[in-house]
Amino acid sequence: MSERVYIDADVLIIGGGTAGCLAAWEARQVGGEDLKIVILEKAFIRHSGCLSAGMNALNMYINQGTPEDYVAYVRYDICGAPIREDIVLSVAREVNDTVKIMEAAGLPMKKKEDGRYLNRGKWNIEVNGSLLKPITSSKAFEAGAEIYNRVYVTELIVRDNVCLGAVGFGVRDGKFYICRSKVTLLCAGGAAGLWRPNNRRDAHHRIWYFPFNCGSSYAMCKRAGAEMTSFEMRFVPVRTKDTFSPTGTLAIGMGAPMVNALGESFMEKDPYYLSWGGHTAPTPIRMLAFQRETLAHRGPIYMDTTKGDPAKVIGLKGQYLDMSPCIVLYWGCNDIDPSKEPIELDGGDPHMVGAHAGMSGAWTRGITRETTVDRLYVSGDALGAAPSRFISGSWTCGRIAARHMVKALKENDYRLAEIPGDFLDSLESRTFGPLRRYQEKVQEGLWTDGTLMGGILPKDMEARMQKIMEEYCGGRTHWYFVNETYLDIARKHIRRMRRDQLQYLCARDLHDLQLAWDVINRLDVCQLVVEHISFRKETRVPGYVNRTDYPDIDPEFDCFVNSRWDPGTDEVKCFKVPYEQMVKGDRRKQSI
Amino acid sequence: MPPKVDPVKCDGCRGESEPLCEQVCPGNLMTLDKATMKAVIRDPSDCWDCMTCTKACPRQAIQTVLQYQLAYFPGKLIPLVGTNSVTWTSIDCHGRVERFVMKTLVSGDDEDED
């Protein structure tokens, strides 16, 4: 048995990131001094997660128009697919407030001469976000939250569809952490690394999304029996080639258009793209265009930075240093001068991100952020069906969730539950399973290269999983195409891995244990993705998922695809949930 | 751009365990080599290049180096992190230098007129 650490909390926040830190702060604001707020953080809260490299812009800010206009924009940007307009609206209504709070916390805002924030288009403002994460985490410190760094949460404690806390292991100390809570906010990020990344060997983590977010939010919700949504709505990024740095800085910041090898600005040529708005077409359409142009042998595809102001190019490097510094070195070492030559693009590996341009996540009740599991709330990338919240929206989402959690605490007499000892024992043996298994398997012997004769290490299992997803579930090398036959193969293998391969998964040390849980969680998410894509028998968001067997939109699927996992049969059952349009207007058009 | 640790400059944060880079790495990748008492990355291929360790290192002992598969040799990108600002020095593979100064934090102190 491992040494145990028992923690009790009124509010437990799993994941000290963009949403979690602000949730802690808001919980303190509305919950008062006596509220015990606990954050369990897998890494080190001041520098962890998606913001660790910084960010040079906030992609959600209402520079003009109304929150309703933002909803219309979000809806349009996902090609008019169903979204939870209530949730997006709730965020849009207070996102500007949140930005003010963060400015007061020390975030350097770029401003225009009139004192207003320097905007990039309608929904976007520029910041000096090199310290975005330390500043974000300062709100958690300010809240006086009890922060446990380097605790990897493995399972929620759920009894009779009520979330009573969570358990995990100390990444450094190897202790078993048991946190009982009255309400729990799960905001541990989205999922990277389900598909094979573009770069190999020592650059295989040179991807767009934070590679250490491995879908634990989704996997834990799913295993807790929560209703999940929109796992077919993955996000496929068009990014700078090789470094997979964000392109908003080029596209929105510099107004650089996409061009093909012939120098043609194809977005402004093809009537289909034009029907979507040309250059500013929805994110999936731009991805689709990239795919089509390349497949039509007009690649490589670029973003043309040469037409802009050369002075802006220097500024461009500065902006990248705040967010993706490696691209500056990449340009320097590849003799690339963005003012003289266009920047080559590439399609990255798909990601499951609920708060960015994808919308996978847990289904929630109204705008409370409470999942279908009682007392379990989600925010950030974990929250489903409400895309395009980005950083500022995730901050805001954390705040909103916190308010609803505190409200629930005040209205209900939630108590800390007694957790039966044998139940904790089973969670513990599951948590430390791969580590203990290694001790057993090592007895069976080692090959001369030091690998196990009787077991599999996490990275090998990850490679197998990524190969299956890449080749049978629409990876980059397959141009994101799928059909039911491919999906059947993917389903078969993912099921096989989940059912009878995990018993060989071994971890040599605590770092390996973390990697092992990363792959366990990702396999759970893979199952959701395969079933959701298979269920949605249409192509509603081309570019993200291209179904060759159902290439068109089917009105039957103008709805959400939700699902629930059955632990007895290990089946994911998908079903339709109707979409409710709150903001009037053509869903395929922006309102301003 | 996995972090490379200069064995001369790194002093293992002089402690017995967990140097600052290990403390801060979002991917749990940095660790202390007990034999040399220097920081080392567990697996360079796992790094996301967020440069947190590079910025945090009080001895500037960590350099992030581009994977050779992505770019030519040599070339350096060096952040020097101040209280409310950071300077960047980018040296391309021909030795050309570009420098940047960026604000990172608003301290709340208005400056006086020049």
Next chain:
Amino acid sequence: MAKNIGIYVCGCRGAVSDVIDPARMQEELAKLKKSVGARVVHPWLCGEEGRELVREGICRYGLDCIILAGCPWTVNTDLFDALASAAGLCPEMVLRLDIREGCAYPHRGKPAEAFRKAANLIRMWTARARLTEPFSPVILPGNREAAVIGGGLAGMTAALDLAEAGIGVTLIEKESYLGGNVARLNKIFPRLCDARCGLTYLYNRLRETGKVRLMTLSRVTCLEGSAGRYNATVAVTPRYVREGLCNGCGECVRACPVEVPDDYNYLLGTRKAVHPPYPLDPVGSYVISRQYCPKGCEACRRACPAGAVDLDQEEGHLSLYFGSAVVATGWKPYPVERVPGLGYGVFPDVITNMQMERLVAEDGPTGGRMICPGSGREARRVVFIQCAGSRDLGHQPWCSAVCCTASVKQALYVKEKNPQCRVYILYTDIRTPGEYEDFYLKAQRAGVVFIRANPAEVAALPEGGLRIIAEDTLKGSVFQTDADLVVLAAGISPCGVENMPGDSRGRFEGESYLRYGLISAGRFHTGHRQCFPLETPNQGIYFAGCCQDPMDMDSTVKSALAASGRVLKTSAQKLEVSPMVAVVDRADCDKCKRCLEECPYGVFHLDKDGYPVPDQLFCRACQVCVGSCPRQCIVPQGFGIKHQIAMISARIKETAPGEPLAIAFVCENDAYPAVLEAGRRKMAYPANVHVIPVRCLGSVNMVLIKDGMSAGIDGFLLAGCRSDECHYISGADRAADRLENIADTFRDMMMDPDRVRLIRLRTGEAELFVREAETFVNRLREIGPNPFKAAVKI
């Protein structure tokens, strides 16, 4: 944080205003807006009218901090302190800025540059003032009780002095008797009176005070805590004789079957395992040295008519709480058997000087007759060999200070007992300081022969007796002489205490003798002797006597009195420490533990969550930790890193177009006086150098240099003490190490490493400062402006 600052610039009756134009200065002050409530340029603030103006300004504008720009803080401090307190401002809210010695004097040949520099300095000091706050006192719980470890001359003297001052004292002595080595001396110099006479006098007075708890046969096995809250574990060895029952009949000694080496007589002769009380035994009953008892032997118990022997007594352990302590653990003779060739331990007639004391003592093993222990003959030829193990890099590198005088004394014993006896003293150098010189002459007159020699070997003669072969270092020739008795002047080897706090990590291991003075087995060091006299690395624990330094009885008594005086400082129910002791801001701390490693005094420990916690009573407020912290989260009260950052970022301007802008961090102890002196002597040095005095160079955090690069500072000069002269042991060296590292980074960044430079100055080295400042600024001119001035600013 000061919200309403008054800036007062003094013309110093022309000394400043002749160089720095007051009218333009007034315009310059107008640019300082935030939190500034008064801007005054005045011809003479020290004058009555000037002072009244300041006092009245503080009251009228409600100023919470004032900057007095004029003469340095060393001038008229009392005057302005009084002024501030009359206006209700605490002294730390009065910031003195030196623009006279620091600007007008040295740059008077270049008034335009002097003006710009003065304006810059005022700007920097204003930024500093905005972050300045009044001190909150740091008061920690204390304990008036004291402990004295060691019951020799030093311990007894210190204990008596403390008891007479009303402090409760526990005196802990490892032997069964008090007085230590002194109690066993035959006579003491220079008057050759009886050592025990004085000790008895001391002992009786100790008893009279009623405030001293005497613990014999007791050892401190563990010492924890810090000033005000020390906790010692004391192990008490039983006597195995019940105190109240023993009537001193001596039957037990007669019955005892074992003869053991007589430790009271420094192993000269033997005694029984049970022995009568030695003089100055506060209990006065017999004592059994149980470790020598044969298994199952109960002879003494059976023999004792009073039934006082109790062989089942067990070692006692008790906890002792006290606020401060004197460590007076004394010394032991250097084990001279380790010095090859001198024959100690080989030939029984080679003895040590302490054995000689017992040999000639009336209560010694021979009743005071000079019988050679080996041959059993009366000694007629005695040879003393000095520096046995002292002043020898292979043994104890130090001079043991007393052996020369002691051997002279013993030579006189010999001559007194038998004037015919031939006595030689083979010495390295005779060191009989002060009045002991008379004593030396007296011995020469008595016929003692002194030979400056380097003894090579002591050998046995076949016919009995010993032969000493030595080199006469004056003549350069080898000679030999024979003796019945050879007395080795065994050096003083300090005794320590096990498990002292701060010593647990072997922190002081390997520190050199030359730097810190004596380091015993307990690895004491005394740090900076003039500034922190008698101090151990632990606040509230002070050395007395020979455990810190070899010394004679005279000095021992003085050091004991000095130590007890220091104890009085920390002996109180509440202790107020410097308000500038280390404070860790946990919200910003990333637990890197660097402060633990860099603190010269080891004041930090980790709490259960892994955060460093400074023991504020240990802390000397040197701020070396502040300089070390990569998160800048060690934030003591008073002038510190936050202020320095604000000063660097205060957007100061070049003193002349194209001229480099330089900041100098200057150690306030050594280097700053040199800078002041340069100003006082009106020596011209480049106005480019803006001086910020700091507590210790070790307090300078490298983030300041990084901030300076963003802020367009062209170069940094750090001026501190020489390596072995730092008040805080290692501050200047830490700075040197950090600077070397950042210079290396500059090289990586394709910048000239000469932008940072460390110089070491003594207080009087004004000329050296001027030379270094010129060299530095010239070099900055050569290498051109800070490249970040031209960088892209985002």
